[in-house]
Amino acid sequence: MQTNEREFRQCTEFLTEHDDFLVVSHIQPDGDAVSSTLAVGWLLSCLGKNYVMVNEGPIPRRMAYLWESEQIIDLSVTPLDHKYKHVIAVDCADFSRVGKTREYFAEDAQILNIDHHPTNDGYGTTNLIVPHAAATVEILFDLIRVLELQMNKEIATAIYTGLLTDTGGFRYASTTPKVMEIASKLLEYGVDGPGLSELLLEQMTLPQLRLLTRALNQLVISEDGKISWVTIDDEDMRLTGAIHEDLEGIVNYPRNIQGVEVGLLFKVIHENAVKVSLRSNGKVDVAEIAQNFGGGGHVRAAGARIEGTLEDIISRVVEQVNLQL
Amino acid sequence: MQTNEREFRQCTEFLTEHDDFLVVSHIQPDGDAVSSTLAVGWLLSCLGKNYVMVNEGPIPRRMAYLWESEQIIDLSVTPLDHKYKHVIAVDCADFSRVGKTREYFAEDAQILNIDHHPTNDGYGTTNLIVPHAAATVEILFDLIRVLELQMNKEIATAIYTGLLTDTGGFRYASTTPKVMEIASKLLEYGVDGPGLSELLLEQMTLPQLRLLTRALNQLVISEDGKISWVTIDDEDMRLTGAIHEDLEGIVNYPRNIQGVEVGLLFKVIHENAVKVSLRSNGKVDVAEIAQNFGGGGHVRAAGARIEGTLEDIISRVVEQVNLQL
Structure with a gap:
């Protein structure tokens, strides 16, 4: 002071x-x-x-x-x-x-x-x-x-x-x-x-926990165990009754896996746009990656909205993360 | 001091x-x-x-x-x-x-x-x-x-x-x-x-997160939304590669649902014995319930090993919790 x-x-x-x-x-x-x-x-x-x-x-x-x-x-x-x-x-x-x-x-x-x-x-x-x-x-x-x-x-x-x-x-x-x-x-x-x-x-609402459960069921981890991600689409939101703020925190689950450097959450906005949330344990600068896709944030937490199909965007983002590993 | x-x-x-x-x-x-x-x-x-x-x-x-x-x-x-x-x-x-x-x-x-x-x-x-x-x-x-x-x-x-x-x-x-x-x-x-x-x-290991996912897939909530539970058996442990200490914390998920007073985890030990973990938000004294089944603990966190089939034990424990609600 x-x-x-x-x-x-x-x-x-x-x-x-x-x-x-x-x-x-x-x-x-x-x-x-x-x-x-x-x-x-x-x-x-x-x-x-x-x-x-x-x-x-x-x-x-x-x-x-x-x-x-x-x-x-x-x-x-x-x-x-x-x-x-x-x-x-x-x-x-x-x-x-x-x-x-x-x-x-x-x-x-x-x-x-x-x-x-x-x-x-x-x-x-x-x-x-x-x-x-x-x-x-x-x-x-x-x-x-x-x-x-x-x-x-x-x-x-x-x-x-x-x-x-x-x-x-x-x-x-x-x-x-x-x-x-x-x-x-x-x-x-x-x-x-x-x-x-x-x-x-x-505390979580029941829809929030149901959404987390659906996300965890779709969790993917890279072969080397350093990148892990989950995806959430409209059906997940609809079937669980979750609202937008219920997405918060989900990306920490892939990130918190022992050995994982970067955790990702891909949220489908519509069939040609995805919002990606990136979380890093510090080794990878995810702000830089988000910036490459027109987004922003901090070294350990960043995000971007990207045009394209889900499959395409996952492979592009994972590729960028791999470049820093 | x-x-x-x-x-x-x-x-x-x-x-x-x-x-x-x-x-x-x-x-x-x-x-x-x-x-x-x-x-x-x-x-x-x-x-x-x-x-x-x-x-x-x-x-x-x-x-x-x-x-x-x-x-x-x-x-x-x-x-x-x-x-x-x-x-x-x-x-x-x-x-x-x-x-x-x-x-x-x-x-x-x-x-x-x-x-x-x-x-x-x-x-x-x-x-x-x-x-x-x-x-x-x-x-x-x-x-x-x-x-x-x-x-x-x-x-x-x-x-x-x-x-x-x-x-x-x-x-x-x-x-x-x-x-x-x-x-x-x-x-x-x-x-x-x-x-x-x-x-x-x-931090969680991958087997630990896989076990949590399987548990959440089996989450049940009572009609009035005040009791929620998950069950875990040998198959869950085997298929995920989880170890005993990975069970820790799972019972908090049912307990942390908004409106839930008591969260329960039923872990099948063998076909005629189950270990139950009880967590309360304070309204229900789960130590008392655990004691009724030969176990013990605190008001908010208790446990007991009970002889019987899983189905039978779930209904007996839930009944006891309901008596205090």
Whole structure:
């Protein structure tokens, strides 16, 4: 935090000097996006400020337990009555991630950009970017301390939620000593950490488990055991009653097989287009492979939408992975 | 720790006043048992004491990375040359859990019993039992501090391993603020927490995943959606090439379905005997049900070996669960 002292000061100035804020996070919000939105809303209310929290679309149903989550306006359902001169964007790696919320940014809007993605280009008029933070809520935890606000169980629960989801339950490489120290403090506020883990990381709906089962039945592993993949098509979705978000996590099964370097999930979009998700154990840079197909991502997790037949796309992607093995 | 001051003092007296120790843990050792054994060995070596670390059988192959784990003698392979007058038993909830290691206890042996199981009856001549500790390694972490020993990365890795496995990756109800605080400190010693999570909690062998797939194909859910179960027989084991320890974790899949209160795994032992594993979300006390069938366990996790045909046993167990719903 010492190294960011200036950014934190500018951030607190932005919050204390203005009023009537629009708080936005990224499209298809995840745990960190939703929790960061709520944390900013909470600290604004502590500062006695007016604000609205919005997102382009709905927040995941699973996060309805979060304090005041029903206050996040789904702009696809409820439009706003005016544009805002002061915007706070959280967890948005680049400006396009704010989606249609930008329709409510005044032309001369000042934007406070709070984010932890290393690729964030600082699109705000004020920026608080902490690339070594595991989640945007980690930055907000520090901000709450800087503002000397007294946390409560509700806001601690939101912050724990963001940490838990962005570190895969304290399992990703981003799990630093500081993350665990913050988690410890949040539990002291009475957060039900085990309950949140169960709800957010372990619980599956029956359609979701049926979809996983169908995917596992079709699991393929390369002869050398280094690449493994599953495929999912419309029939799989229809017969199991699964929805799009149920695809999440399935690609980890091929990736987690002992000896496998890259796990893949091929999701048929229509007869001539496939979405591929790539997961690597670190040896192969799957971002590079995804980029070759017009997609993007990180070294260990990337994706692309590719035109062509399933069979053709599988062989092309597997070939590219093999080049790096 | 304050409340246990006397126990900690007696424990350090036991360690400092004697020499030539036998360090034992429970049969079929898990992560906490292995790590606790190694942690005690390490602190004895720091104190300049002679000791041997033993177990009735082998330690899990997955834990071979642990510092000096190859020094834990598998008594089923290598007998000892004398009996020991000073025994340290770690993570053994009752005396029978030490298994055949007791063959090497001198008749007048003094036993130091270090454990975190609330049901531990204090079978030692000296006892350090901390029922609110998430794992025995948590007690040993405190003991190392009391002894003012300087921890290193290797021993921190062992302690992290015990915490990780006994809390299901910081997910069980035992995950207290203190657990997270200790984890934070251990990461500061350079422990590769994410790597350990991957190795111990995420990685699966191909036979293990094939077995899971076969089990999920046979998943049944009760009409009211509150009980779900899978069955595994010899053919499943044979066709997938899975081994006994691959069964671990499978019962969580039926249990983790949204709405399910009790998940069950029926493992056919032979045509007239079945081992049932029961997992509850807390509403149903599965220990009570297991006891009715001659087994035992905890409120949320229990097991029993039952004589009878698979079909008959399924209906009897499901009936018992239904009585509590």
